[in-house]
Amino acid sequence: MTGDGVNDGPALRKADIGIAMGASGTDVAREAADLVLLDDNFATIVAAIEEGRATFTNIRRFLTYHLTDNVAELTPFLIWGLSGGRFPLAIGVLQVLCLDIVTDLLPALALGAEPPSPGLLSRPLTGRHLIDSSLLRRVFGVLGPTEAVIEMAAFVTGLVAVGWRPGDPFPTGEQLLAASGAAFAAVVLGQVANAHACRSATRPPWRLGWTSNHLMNLALLVQLLLLVGLLAIPPVAKFLGQSVPSPAAALVACSAIPALLVVDALHKRLRSKRPHPNQVPESQPTAAAGNYSPVG
Numbered sequence: 084m085t086g087d088g089v090n091d092g093p094a095l096r097k098a099d100i101g102i103a104m105g106a107s108g109t110d111v112a113r114e115a116a117d118l119v120l121l122d123d124n125f126a127t128i129v130a131a132i133e134e135g136r137a138t139f140t141n142i143r144r145f146l147t148y149h150l151t152d153n154v155a156e157l158t159p160f161l162i163w164g165l166s167g168g169r170f171p172l173a174i175g176v177l178q179v180l181c182l183d184i185v186t187d188l189l190p191a192l193a194l195g196a197e198p199p200s201p202g203l204l205s206r207p208l209t210g211r212h213l214i215d216s217s218l219l220r221r222v223f224g225v226l227g228p229t230e231a232v233i234e235m236a237a238f239v240t241g242l243v244a245v246g247w248r249p250g251d252p253f254p255t256g257e258q259l260l261a262a263s264g265a266a267f268a269a270v271v272l273g274q275v276a277n278a279h280a281c282r283s284a285t286r287p288p289w290r291l292g293w294t295s296n297h298l299m300n301l302a303l304l305v306q307l308l309l310l311v312g313l314l315a316i317p318p319v320a321k322f323l324g325q326s327v328p329s330p331a332a333a334l335v336a337c338s339a340i341p342a343l344l345v346v347d348a349l350h351k352r353l354r355s356k357r358p359h360p361n362q363v364p365e366s367q368p369t370a371a372a373g374n375y376s377p378v379g
Contacts, residue, residue: 154227173266189302230273241332264325265332276343
């Protein structure tokens, strides 16, 4: 509800969001309103709504990115616990901390700088909650399990590469560290793909444009350089409990990137066949601010 006169006061007070004119509005209207439009320009309201929706969407992207990572981090501990400690941990506590506060930091921040998607204001709101069933299904049913499967596959490949076979005692020492390094690399590389997947809940990254978020590309480059350093610098790798993986295990770890992108694209494709009744495609351009007329 917008208003500027004394007679608008009751309606402004009762509205969910009452907006009073700052330059031409009366004191009564300004006191009754929730917001004051300083420039009396209704296009400012549209711009503010778009910014709010973009911020809301970026927070959901951030949450999706980090929750996916958490699934991959929890899986080795879950397997270790269910096996009664007989199956070794694929990654340790220090590696989990390194993933959360070192390698994942910059891509997560870059998701917050993702530009608003086209048609943002043309689509109806899907809900008021940051975490809803669609986000949880995507994290715990698609992205997280995919990353966790590649992680454990890289770890087992690292064990097999040094001669381990099912039923044999598990390797220890440097052999186990190399397998753990493969699992760590799989999670980091999975997060590289996950960062691009999280840029949109409906479109694959190749439809968004790989270079539309320059900060993201820089963040992912730094993330890859950090991965190399954390594996190849002996004191750092030893502190984290890992080492350079075998070529076979490294190849499996690298498969996390195409695997995550393909699985995410298939999930988005399936979701697109069950659109919301009022959903407007993301490709539809955003309505121009100047075409909006004041209401209230």
